[in-house]
Amino acid sequence: MTRILDCGDAAFTIEFGNAIDPALQERVRRLDAALTAACEHGSVPGLLETVPTFRSLTVLYDPLLTRRETLLAAIAPHIDADIGSTSAAVRHWRLPACYEGDSGPDLDEVARMAGTTRDTIVALHTGTEYVVYMLGFLPGFPFMGDVAPALALPRRAEPRIRVPAGSVAIATGLTAIYPWESPGGWHLLARCPVPLFDARRASPALLQAGDRVRFVAVSQAEHRRLDAALAGGELDPHTFLAHAVGADR
Amino acid sequence: MSAPLNLGIDATLEVRSPGAYASLQDFGRFGLRRFGVPWSGTLDPALMRIANRLAGNEDGAPVIEAFDGGLHLAITGRPVRIAVAGPAELELFAGGERRPAASWRSYLLRPGDGIRIVRTNGTRLVTVAIAGIDVPTTLGSRSTYARAGLGGVAGRALAAGDRLSAHAARSGPELRLPDPPRWPGDPDDPIRVVPGPQADHFEDAALGRLFGQSYTVGTAADRMGVRLEGAEPLRHRTGKAAEIVSDATVPGSIQVPGTNQPIVLLADAQTAGGYPKIATVITADLARLAARRPGETLRFAAIEVAQAEALARARAAEIARLCERIRPIIGEGVDLEALYACNLIDGVVNARQAEPPT
16 A cells, blocks of 8 residues: 655655565656656656655655645656556676685575575575665665575674675675675675775766666686776776666566 | 955865864755765755855855864965854964954954864854865765765865865955854754654654653764653554664654664765654754754654645745845955055054954
């Protein structure tokens, strides 16, 4: 059931549901695309920006330029609009990840908890194409899912004070890549050399909600090579874009 | 009416001390919340606007947002015009002397001069505008967001030894805001909020408690948010209701984690979170909350969205009226050397006494 939630005098949230579910995310993505297009046409004055999440879209506006009631009236036709009307291209990424050695400090523990081996964990983690549900927590941080049932673990009891940038992690049925060094409570499985956020790019976040991501295991040597090439600018991160197709449903 | 002082194009300010915490901020970095980048930007846009008007800047020019006292700037290049908005005691270092100075007005400082915020009064926040300040733009804003190294000086808060560039100060009178209002308002007035978006995740008694008891500002209060402590906990309806599938936060979101105590999110807060949000502080009152010091108390009151929108517009109109009251300081701030050089007038020294030193 779609609900409008109050977020003060400068935002409201259109909530499609309260679960992590690709179908809900797809509805969020389509409404977001429709509103973004309307914004670009200048047909929704006062709308500042929208924030897509797993199951809702938050609309932020300038209360000096518009009112909630005006905006809701303008947005209402786009909520649950014809499912095909706002289809946009879906991007598929193949991101390198090194699961070897100390790149995956929690692999052994995760294997123990799942009652299996490191190799199986790697196979499970690389065996699924994930949906980027949303970005948040840190600039460029992608919440992706869903992981295989065996990998659906709660957060670590003891969060780490420092998770290295590039860490590929799992928790709560999801997987993510830390774009920055930060504190974190997820289980670390691998390292990804691809920079996810770069302020010099026009669109600074590499991934966006609705993208699909599959991890490809690489050796430590290959990780080092890619890391250097990406850091030196010889390799464009978009190299890891597999293909883009129109709404592949 | 303002012409270049003809003293060169570049002025430099050195940060001798940032004080408690100081960062460069403008109105904020918009359009990137979907990528996890908060707006940042000044916690008190009205104060930033007034400071910029006093310094002769555009309203959106970046300012130094300073927490409490201690910020000390020294001019090492060309003359610089500076204005501090917000209730504060200042001191000027000029010509080898130290003298008290006032906020809510501009000063022209010369190479070798300095200005220091001694203390802030009744608030923890003031803004310092520097005429013609020149700061590079990152992703559409000069606002500092240290977590991702964006904006400001090298993507971080100001530190001793940092240098800021400004275009040369222009001649013309100094400006002041006469009879400034109590800033940022009456601390006894409640902070108004709109219940939601997840008020239904709390026990029926929780909203009554939120509005019925007073809250103490905790020591963890910064540009990301303010932790509050109330006598009675805000209990979630069930253990499961203590977490939500992450959704977006906004500046002013009051999230309540498992501690059952509220945290109000501010400009640098993360853009999404997994804790239920019981209410949202309205735009017109957010700066008033951000200005409260650890240990101080406050109360919340509930209003409806339409009322809050009307209050936002009323507040903007009030600030516009305030800005219109900014006036030149008669007889002061006229550049004596420039005038003598132009051989225009005599007797300026007497005229300078027209406005008593503040």
